[in-house]
Amino acid sequence: MSEFRQDPLSGRWAIIGSERAGRPNEFVEQAMRYSSAACPFCAGNESATPPAIVQYPSSGPWKVRVIPNKYPAVAPDPAPALSQRVSDRTAGRARGHLFPFASAPGEGVHEVIVESARHVVSLTDLTPDEAALVFRSYRDRLRSLRADGRCRYVQIFKNVGPAAGASIEHAHSQLIGMPQVPETIERELQRCELAQRQSGRPLLETILEAEVATGERLVAQTSDFIAHCPWASRFAYQVSIAPRKQQASFEALEDSEMGKAARFICDIIGRMERALGRPAYNLFLYTEPFDSHRCDHYHWHIEIFPRVTKTAGFEWSTDCFINPVPPELAAETLRAAEHVD
Numbered sequence: 162m163s164e165f166r167q168d169p170l171s172g173r174w175a176i177i178g179s180e181r182a183g184r185p186n187e188f189v190e191q192a193m194r195y196s197s198a199a200c201p202f203c204a205g206n207e208s209a210t211p212p213a214i215v216q217y218p219s220s221g222p223w224k225v226r227v228i229p230n231k232y233p234a235v236a237p238d239p240a241p242a243l244s245q246r247v248s249d250r251t252a253g254r255a256r257g258h259l260f261p262f263a264s265a266p267g268e269g270v271h272e273v274i275v276e277s278a279r280h281v282v283s284l285t286d287l288t289p290d291e292a293a294l295v296f297r298s299y300r301d302r303l304r305s306l307r308a309d310g311r312c313r314y315v316q317i318f319k320n321v322g323p324a325a326g327a328s329i330e331h332a333h334s335q336l337i338g339m340p341q342v343p344e345t346i347e348r349e350l351q352r353c354e355l356a357q358r359q360s361g362r363p364l365l366e367t368i369l370e371a372e373v374a375t376g377e378r379l380v381a382q383t384s385d386f387i388a389h390c391p392w393a394s395r396f397a398y399q400v401s402i403a404p405r406k407q408q409a410s411f412e413a414l415e416d417s418e419m420g421k422a423a424r425f426i427c428d429i430i431g432r433m434e435r436a437l438g439r440p441a442y443n444l445f446l447y448t449e450p451f452d453s454h455r456c457d458h459y460h461w462h463i464e465i466f467p468r469v470t471k472t473a474g475f476e477w478s479t480d481c482f483i484n485p486v487p488p489e490l491a492a493e494t495l496r497a498a499e500h501v502d
């Protein structure tokens with residue numbers, strides 16, 4: 162089983178080694194293009210995956226199904242091999258060496274949300290009902306895992322297309338719940354907290370207000386949600402979606418809001434797909450960590466990164482991305498790509 166290791170220089174955590182190395186398609190460029198008869202995520206092939214944790218609707222044929230990942234990066238009960246390695250290190254320490262390497266068992270949850278019983282690829286291929294159930298399942302899993310108490314943070318994400326890291330074509334999201342809050346979220350929380358102290362306002366509220374006022378990077382807005390291309394977008398055509406009003410956790414969304422949220426998010430992805438020819442994309446949800454008494458200044462937000470540019474040496478080395486498309490131009494293109502009936 163895997164373990165979390167923290168780099169002593171950068172403070173970044175990594176998940177090292179796991180059963181994932183046994184994935185049949187590991188290191189293969191092309192996503193598996195199952196026909197629906199062979200696809201493990203299609204209705205009728207449920208026996209190819211572990212039993213469902215939850216499915217929607219709860220009775221009758223399912224539309225959205227949450228299952229444990231068959232090749233998890235982390236697991237609820239790390240195997241004994243790990244403690245063996247830990248004791249080897251303790252021995253190293255006992256010999257009087259300084260030991261700068263922090264680690265933690267690869268304890269957590271890794272789940273897959275199958276977004277449709279039909280063999281479809283993108284969120285925009287879902288029916289409005291399926292799409293609403295997908296976001297409802299995000300919220301419900303966040304609520305359950307918070308109550309469960311084992312995780313401090315749950316990252317929900319989607320990989321669509323081989324270039325975005327998808328290994329199975331059938332539309333799905335994943336979630337990894339972990340005992341640490343990732344460095345990226347920690348940094349956002351600290352910056353939000355600082356801004357709140359300095360200006361007395363949530364940082365994302367200030368950002369969204371400025372984006373609406375200038376309109377230059379605005380992609381779309383409703384009375385509930387705003388989508389814009391961020392000022393310092395790391396990727397060409399990157400879009401950020403956030404609730405208009407401060408709401409730290411995605412868990413706060415009500416059932417009645419799921420349809421609206423799903424419609425808005427699918428509208429934005431639809432624009433991206435029309436403008437760029439259905440590119441591969443990653444989508445992820447940033448929401449408050451579970452130990453969250455400090456987060457009343459945070460906003461959940463969804464980031465969408467079409468994978469139309471390459472991440473290369475400079476980006477990996479510096480975390481400073483070269484983005485050839487100014488977000489003002491990207492937003493203009495995405496505004497014009499509105500769906501017209």
Ligand SMILES: [Zn+2]
Nearest residue numbers: 200203280331
């Ligand atoms: Zn399928």
